[in-house]
Amino acid sequence: MDTNRIKELVNSHGPLVVEKIGRLLNPFFLNFKNEKNRLLVFYFHGLYASEREKKLNHIDPQNNMTLNQFEDFIKYFLKNNYKFICPEDMNNDLDSSQQYVMITFDDGYFNNLLSCEILEKYKISAAYFLTTGNISENKSYWWDIIFKYRSKQGNSLENIRSEQISLKSLKHQNIVDYIVRNFGISSLNPWSDIDRPLNENEVKLLAKHPYTSIGNHTHNHSILTNYSRDEIVEELRRSNKSIFDMIGKYPISIAYPNGNFNDLVISIAKEEGFQYAFSIQHKANQLPVDNDNLISLNRFMASTDKINDYGSFYRMGYVPNYLFYSIKDRLTSFIKRK
Ligand SMILES: [Zn+2]
16 A cells, blocks of 8 residues: 555544544543633534524535534533633633633624523523624625535535635635635625624624623634734724624624634734634633733634534543644654654
8 A cells, every 4th residue: 555545544534533532531531630720612603593404505514503502512511510601701710610611603693693592591601703894794704605606516515625725815805806706796695594694783682682792703704814914903903893883892802713823913912902812723721821822712613513422522622633633743743853
């Protein structure tokens, strides 16, 4: 067998092997593991009212879950004695004998309003990071447009993913140009309540809800590491102003689109007055979080796998995919050094 074939096999089976071993060993290790003094942050995107909505393919199903799955997620962490908090709660000293979890929703989908009744039912809070450009113009999110149109054309999921990934290196206007060139200007219009963003009145309602916190997700969902200092400042300020105009106060937190940040992004986020910023590094946060890390907090992607099967990974502080690749990277760089 040639080395490329071996590499292929390792990459396709590795994460699964790590997952299988984890499922077996995690429950055992969790008996001894101290889960206190840590904060697990999760990011969600869209919510479906039902399985039927999911099948309509109005949004890219990756990372989106049904309301029932969302409720199961909450029940799982309550059952395991986790306390739910939102960014504002971090202004107070968190109790070191507690284990915390935070729910965050990225992008500002209208369907996020579905979460409110669950938050009320369990009296827990969540943070919502808004892409204000989509909200003010009622525009579909570009990754959903690619997904909707390409799946309609019969493209494979693999091709759709690689097209989406290739666009992530572009600036916002170039992505819009690409979408319009490929699917026409009308593709920017949402298809239904499933794929549309919140409107301004709905943001006001969401912000008034007792269990919600509103945060910045830039104006154009700009992956900030692709931009210059002035452009980053402009993206953060425009979104902040728009949020202020809608809800009468400035957000204290930001979620970096696609989780991307660098030293420049961090220093600007601090200068612009954000107290907390969220990345998508799939790890737990140890409490107390030191000042530097408050502006690049780790977040797990909320997996749509059954939480009762998968939750042990988060509680152990890793997800199989990322653990596999980090072990692999370390091994490769070790071998190269030899
Ligand atoms: Zn986003």
